[in-house]
Amino acid sequence: MTSPPPPPLLTVSPATAEANLPELTVADFFKSADAFPLYLLILLIFYFVLLHYCRLRFKQKLKPLKKEILESLPKLTLSTESCTTTRSRRCVICLEDYVAGDVVRVLPPCGHMFHVFCIDKWFQLGSTCPSCRIIPVAHIKPNIYHKLLHVLVR
Incomplete structure (x- = not known):
C-alpha cells in the first residue's frame, strides 16, 4: 500500500494572488523599508571599490631619478x-x-x-x-x- 501525497501547504489561485498584493512601483520600493538591505549592499560595494583603489594608489612604487x-x-x-x-x-x-x-x-x-x-x-x-x-x-x-x-x- 502506498500512501497518498501530502497536501500542499498553501494553495493560492492566480486571482487571489493578484488581489492580495498592492501595486508596487520601483520608486515605491526604494522608499519602503524593504530597500534598506539594497542600500546597505550598494554602500558596501562602494566601500570595497574605494578601499581597493586606495591600496593600489599607495602600492605604486616611486620611480628612481634617471x-x-x-x-x-x-x-x-x-x-x-x-x-x-x-x-x-x-x-x-x-x-x-x-x-x-x-x-x-x-x-x-x-x-x-x-x-x-x-x-x-x-x-x-x-x-x-x-x-x-x-x-x-x-x-x-x-x-x-x-x-x-x-x-x-x-
Whole structure:
C-alpha cells in the first residue's frame, strides 16, 4: 500500500494572488523599508571599490631619478667660508653638519643642498627633493646653473 501525497501547504489561485498584493512601483520600493538591505549592499560595494583603489594608489612604487639627470647635477666641494654662509648647515638626509671638504649637490629648482652620497642614494628610491618634493629639472642651461650654485654657496 502506498500512501497518498501530502497536501500542499498553501494553495493560492492566480486571482487571489493578484488581489492580495498592492501595486508596487520601483520608486515605491526604494522608499519602503524593504530597500534598506539594497542600500546597505550598494554602500558596501562602494566601500570595497574605494578601499581597493586606495591600496593600489599607495602600492605604486616611486620611480628612481634617471641617471642622465643625476649626472647632470654638478658636484661642489665646500670650502671653510661656504660652510658658514650656506643657507642650510645640515644635510636633512643623514642629519650631519656640513664641514669643509664635503662634496655636495645643490638641486636647481629649489636650491636645497645635500651630501652627494646621501642624495644619490635618495634618488635611487625616488625622484623628488627630500625637503620640498620638487622634481629636479635637467633642462637648465649649465652656465646659468653654475651661476646659481655660486650665488647659493657664497
